[in-house]
Every structure is written in C-alpha cells, then in structure tokens.
Amino acid sequence: MSRTSATARSLGELVAAGALPPAALDDPVLADVARDYAIAVTPELLALMEGPPEQDPIARQFLPTAREAETAPEDLTDPIGDEVHAPIKGIVHRYPDRVLLKPLHACPVYCRFCFRREQVGPGGEALDDQELDAALAYIANHPEIWEVIVTGGDPFMLSPRRLARIVTALDAVAHVAVIRFHTRVPIADSGRVNEQLLAALKASRATVYVGVHCNHARELTPQARAAMARLADAGIPLLSQSVLLRGVNDSVEALEALFRALVAARVRPYYLHHPDMARGTGHFRLSIEEGQALMRALRGRLSGLCQPTYVLDIPGGHGKSPIGPTYLQEPNPGGDRLVSDYRGGRHHYSG
Numbered sequence: 001m002s003r004t005s006a007t008a009r010s011l012g013e014l015v016a017a018g019a020l021p022p023a024a025l026d027d028p029v030l031a032d033v034a035r036d037y038a039i040a041v042t043p044e045l046l047a048l049m050e051g052p053p054e055q056d057p058i059a060r061q062f063l064p065t066a067r068e069a070e071t072a073p074e075d076l077t078d079p080i081g082d083e084v085h086a087p088i089k090g091i092v093h094r095y096p097d098r099v100l101l102k103p104l105h106a107c108p109v110y111c112r113f114c115f116r117r118e119q120v121g122p123g124g125e126a127l128d129d130q131e132l133d134a135a136l137a138y139i140a141n142h143p144e145i146w147e148v149i150v151t152g153g154d155p156f157m158l159s160p161r162r163l164a165r166i167v168t169a170l171d172a173v174a175h176v177a178v179i180r181f182h183t184r185v186p187i188a189d190s191g192r193v194n195e196q197l198l199a200a201l202k203a204s205r206a207t208v209y210v211g212v213h214c215n216h217a218r219e220l221t222p223q224a225r226a227a228m229a230r231l232a233d234a235g236i237p238l239l240s241q242s243v244l245l246r247g248v249n250d251s252v253e254a255l256e257a258l259f260r261a262l263v264a265a266r267v268r269p270y271y272l273h274h275p276d277m278a279r280g281t282g283h284f285r286l287s288i289e290e291g292q293a294l295m296r297a298l299r300g301r302l303s304g305l306c307q308p309t310y311v312l313d314i315p316g317g318h319g320k321s322p323i324g325p326t327y328l329q330e331p332n333p334g335g336d337r338l339v340s341d342y343r344g345g346r347h348h349y350s351g
C-alpha cells in the first residue's frame, strides 16, 4: 500500500502513509479512539495492507477504526485479571511454577484487539533499574518458579544490552529452567532480530524459548520467515500464539494457511486464543461455538503439528483453560462411553 521508512504513530502519519483516507482526520470518533489507544504501524506491516480494515485481515488488525469507540457492558479494562496476581511491579504470579515478567509496555505495533490495550503504549514506561532488580529478586526468592515468561509490551523492543541483563540475571537463578519470550517483533519489525539481539538471548544454563504472535499467513513474509529462521538457527525453539479474530482469521481456510505456514517456518502452533473482553474490541469477537466448529474442522484435515490448543483466559485472573471441542463423552453407569472421530462419527469405548 505504501512506501515509508518510519513507523506511523498517529492518524496524520497513517494518512500520510496512504493507509487511511484524508477524511479520517475530520472524524471526531476516530480522534477519540486515537486518544484512548496507542497507534503504531511499522513500514513492514503498512506495506502488507491491501485494502481498508473491513476487507483486509492485516489492515483490520492494526488500523484504528471508529468501531473501537463502541464499548459493551461486558467489556473489561483488565480482561484477564493480571492485577489480581501482581505481587510487585512487573511480575504476574498466577500459576505456582511460572511468572510473567513485564519489563516494558512498548510494542513495535499496537494491535487493535490487544488484551492489554489499557496498559500498552509508548507512555507506559518501562521498569526502571531498581524496579527490574526488585522483580528479578522476587524470582530468585521463589524457588517454585521454574519458568519466566518475559512479555510486556514486547520484550524484543528492549535494547540488546537490557535484554542481555535480564537473560544473564535469570540464567544465574538455578531454579529457573526456562526463559520464554513472547514477541511480535519478527513479524512487525524483522530487522530487529539481528546479531546483537541473538547474542543477548544466549543463556549458558537455562533454556530460551520464543513465542511469536501471528494471526494471518500473510504476516509470514520472506523477511519475517528469515527473522524466525535466525532464531531457530540459533537453537531457540519457536512457538506461536494466535488470536481468533472476526474478519481476520475466522475461517477454516485462513487458519489452515496460518498453521501450515508457521509449521513450515519451524514454529509450533501453541495457543489459539479466544478473543478477550478488552474494551472496544466487540467487533473482533466470535462465539465459543464458532471457535469450536473451526477447531473441529481443522482436526484430521491438518497434521497434528498444525493443531494449537484453543484456550480462553478466564476473566478475573483464573488463568487459561482449553475450551474444546471435546471428543469424549462422560461414561454411562456401565462404564461405556462414546468418542467422536474427526469426521463426526461416534464410536463406543469401554475402558
């Protein structure tokens, strides 16, 4: 769509880049949306857009629309209940064996459906040195923490120096076996995955994983795949997280193309998230029944390697649960049950 060299961070810059029509500047509702939620679209993603948000799965994810001003009573400012489980700044400790570490709130791009949209943005500042030290000390003082999931914001937006500081500190904590990063950088700003970043991710003892956020096969451009190949070639296992989104990937064909492309790029699909109740994101939501029907259609049609777990983050901070579909019925009093195959055929099983 456009040829620009800088990230567009306002309605004006999106108009200048040709992503929004000039009339967008006179829309008071859009002005409200732009004030409430951060905007950033990288040149890589701008170049991928092929139409307006109503028609294009890439534009729909990243271009602000007036629909975001529509809030429903069930919308939540903290949709997954992170705040309930934050013992200190920058840490969310919900499950016994793992914590989230959130060193910053900035992202390379601001997704219009973001579940942390009330927190992310360029204004939400990173942990300062003292706060980061306190968060790392919390991890060191809790021997039950086996895994640290570094998220944000997007941790690959940190300078390599700061990233290395985090990896080195966690690597020195004997009970931390796994350091998992969640990022959209390989898709949104692939050039950041360079030698310095790879060097910063090198741990000598702990195992480093990277989870890439990707929702549509078209995001996997040659540059994005090359960035992921650099990570994989550095010995880092790659996972993906995707969000099921109306108008982006809510068809069997779109999900099939996405998961096949990820696996071919050495990325194992991990979670398909049911959309969260974030404010102003109702137009992206679909029902759990629709999501289950899509998952059912993928089973058997795609290799098991291409099957993520369909999960719901339960509002209120109760964690994630797989939400089906289920293939096994409860047994009858005689101990006999029915199990469905991938085509919907039912079979008796007793055992």
Ligand SMILES: *Cc1c(COP(=O)(O)O)cnc(C)c1O
Residues within 6 Å of the ligand: 080, 092, 093, 094, 095, 098, 099, 100, 149, 320
């Ligand atoms: C999602 C999440 C995790 C990670 O969960 P996994 O199922 O291990 O991927 C950990 N802590 C919190 C608070 C989370 O929201």
Ligand code: SF4
Residues within 6 Å of the ligand: 106, 107, 108, 109, 110, 111, 113, 114, 115, 116, 117, 120, 152, 153, 154, 184, 213
């Ligand atoms: S990259 Fe993740 S945290 Fe950042 S805006 Fe997108 S969904 Fe939200």
